[in-house]
Amino acid sequence: MSAETTTPASDSVTGYDVDHPAPVIEPPRARTRKTPRSTRTNFEMYGWLFMRLSGVLLVVLVLGHLLIQLVLDGGVTKIGFAFVAGRWASPFWQTWDLIMLWLATLHGANGLRTIINDYAERDNTRLWLKALLYTAAGFTIVLGTLVIFTFDPNIR
Amino acid sequence: MPAGTLYRGREGMWSWVAHRVTGVLIFFFLFVHVLDTSLVRVSPEAYDKVVATYKNPVVNLMEYGLVAAILFHALNGLRVIAVDFWSKGPKYQRQMLWAVVGIWVVLMAGAFYPVLQHTLRELFGS
Ligand code: HEM
Ligand code: HEM
Numbered sequence: 432m433s434a435e436t437t438t439p440a441s442d443s444v445t446g447y448d449v450d451h452p453a454p455v456i457e458p459p460r461a462r463t464r465k466t467p468r469s470t471r472t473n474f475e476m477y478g479w480l481f482m483r484l485s486g487v488l489l490v491v492l493v494l495g496h497l498l499i500q501l502v503l504d505g506g507v508t509k510i511g512f513a514f515v516a517g518r519w520a521s522p523f524w525q526t527w528d529l530i531m532l533w534l535a536t537l538h539g540a541n542g543l544r545t546i547i548n549d550y551a552e553r554d555n556t557r558l559w560l561k562a563l564l565y566t567a568a569g570f571t572i573v574l575g576t577l578v579i580f581t582f583d584p585n586i587r
Numbered sequence: 588m589p590a591g592t593l594y595r596g597r598e599g600m601w602s603w604v605a606h607r608v609t610g611v612l613i614f615f616f617l618f619v620h621v622l623d624t625s626l627v628r629v630s631p632e633a634y635d636k637v638v639a640t641y642k643n644p645v646v647n648l649m650e651y652g653l654v655a656a657i658l659f660h661a662l663n664g665l666r667v668i669a670v671d672f673w674s675k676g677p678k679y680q681r682q683m684l685w686a687v688v689g690i691w692v693v694l695m696a697g698a699f700y701p702v703l704q705h706t707l708r709e710l711f712g713s
Contacts, residue, residue, distance in 0.1 A: 453596055453597075483667075483668050486664045486668060487665075489661070490664075490665065493657060493661070502701040506701055506703075506704045507642055507647065507702075508642065508704070508705045512627060512634045512635055515624075515634070532621070535617055536617065539614035543610075543611065546611065571618055571621050574621055575625075577628075578627065578628055581628065582627060583628075586627075586628070586631065
């Protein structure tokens with residue numbers, strides 16, 4: 432990325448009209464003379480892209496999951512240990528659930544990270560909230576993955 | 588006001604607030620849901636017992652609420668993606684929001700009986 436400086440957008444726009452119904456807000460990350468020459472990585476850009484790519488996949492995975500669990504074949508009535516055993520006998524549904532588990536947890540955790548950055552203003556508060564978030568997300572992924580791989584229909 | 592929460596108002600702001608609230612809600616549900624599913628590793632009885640709560644009428648109604656949250660988040664998420672990647676997206680963002688609301692209403696109406704059938708049958712007989 433180049434280190435050129437940008438003039439604030441507000442210089443060029445005066446007053447309101449149909450296309451500018453609200454006061455113009457300066458881009459929060461506009462590059463100024465004080466901006467370092469290079470930011471270290473493009474982590475935030477990849478995070479942004481990941482939210483969109485995982486979002487598209489989750490539409491199919493999660494809405495498909497809800498259709499099977501809550502709508503088809505009597506809705507929630509049918510669910511029980513035997514039902515799960517039947518579904519996880521198939522590698523297809525195991526894989527489906529595994530991908531859904533990973534994508535939904537990472538997508539949701541990255542979304543919550545954004546929200547924490549937005550609202551928690553004190554450095555310490557942010558640190559602890561994120562530590563809690565990453566612990567919860569890591570725990571969810573590990574537990575969910577173990578459950579899929581170690582499932583035993585003849586547990587009793 | 589905390590940094591990053593400024594917005595320009597109107598429909599765009601409310602759709603953003605709703606996207607945020609539904610996203611958080613779904614994440615918390617997912618956490619609990621992986622915990623309850625993990626009971627299949629304890630015993631069939633333990634799992635069936637926790638699933639029985641899903642069949643309680645009040646919880647069944649909450650499932651309908653969860654479907655509402657996910658459907659909105661999914662449809663509006665696709666709208667956000669269209670705004671970002673489709674050249675005409677920003678121009679039609681408002682029309683797309685009304686499309687989201689319209690499709691959401693239709694799908695919610697369609698989901699009413701299937702999702703709540705367990706409760707309806709229990710309350711009014713089959
Ligand atoms: C109230 C609605 C829901 C019901 C009744 C339900 C039911 C189930 C059932 C019975 C299973 C066991 C495996 C299977 O049959 O595929 C399961 C697994 C799973 N569900 Fe759901 N589900 C619901 C909503 C959701 C939502 C909204 C998500 C995503 C955000 C989700 C994500 C998952 C994941 C990741 C697994 C795998 C869990 C693991 O790895 O241990 N479910 N669900
Ligand atoms: C069903 C398909 C889904 C789609 C299409 C979708 C789409 C999106 C998109 C595009 C964003 C970025 C919004 C932005 O940058 O302004 C987002 C944010 C978010 N999503 Fe999803 N998502 C889906 C499912 C989920 C699930 C299953 C969860 C929870 C586990 C979730 C939780 C969140 C959270 C917490 C945010 C952050 C909200 C914010 O920053 O205001 N989403 N979603």
